[in-house]
Amino acid sequence: MTLINELRTTTRRSSDLSKHSADVFAEAEVHTVRITRRDGEPLVLMSQREADARSVLLQFAADLITVTLGDEGTLASRMADRFQWMLALSPEDQATCAHDLVNAARASFATGQSYLATAELTSWRETATAIAAGLTSHPVEWLEDAERVERP
Structure with missing residues (x-):
């Protein structure tokens, strides 16, 4: 099975890794690099960020x-x-959250872009955390006649 994410993979020979390591490492920071070897199975080089994102998505x-x-x-x-x-979310927000998370996951799996699901998950979790901390969308009550005080 081929994922769209594999289209962003560059293939390099193992000799490129030894001769032009800085270039290969720079590529691996941007996208996955497949290192081919004559004596074995190809290896994959990627950033820790990409590996962590894949783990979170899985x-x-x-x-x-x-x-x-x-x-x-x-x-x-x-x-x-x-x-x-x-x-921490209302029942209506829980339903919306569930729907949004499933759709974001489907989009991530279909496109190979793990950030779609993780961004949605993080956004909803942070929203729930803010609500639990008492930050709500209730209007702020402002003082009409603010009293000026001296600076300490």
Whole structure:
């Protein structure tokens, strides 16, 4: 199975890695580099950031699969059991969050762009954290006649 992400892979010979290592490393910071070898299977060189993003996406995929296989309650309630930070959201926001996370995951898997799912996940988690901390969208009450005070 070929992912779109593989289209962003550069192929280099192992001799390029030894002769032009700075160039190969610079490429690996931008996208995956496949290193071919005469005596063995090709190796892949990528940034730690990319490897971490793939790990996060795989863990998120595993969590989503676990949630979707359940049959008790709604998708939102099953996701709130798995992602307990969702409990800080209203029931309507939990449903919206569940829908948004599934769609972002599908887009990430279809395009090979892990940031789509991780950005959505992070955005919703930070929103839930802010709500739990008491930051809400209630209007701010401003003082009409603000009193000036001396600077200390």
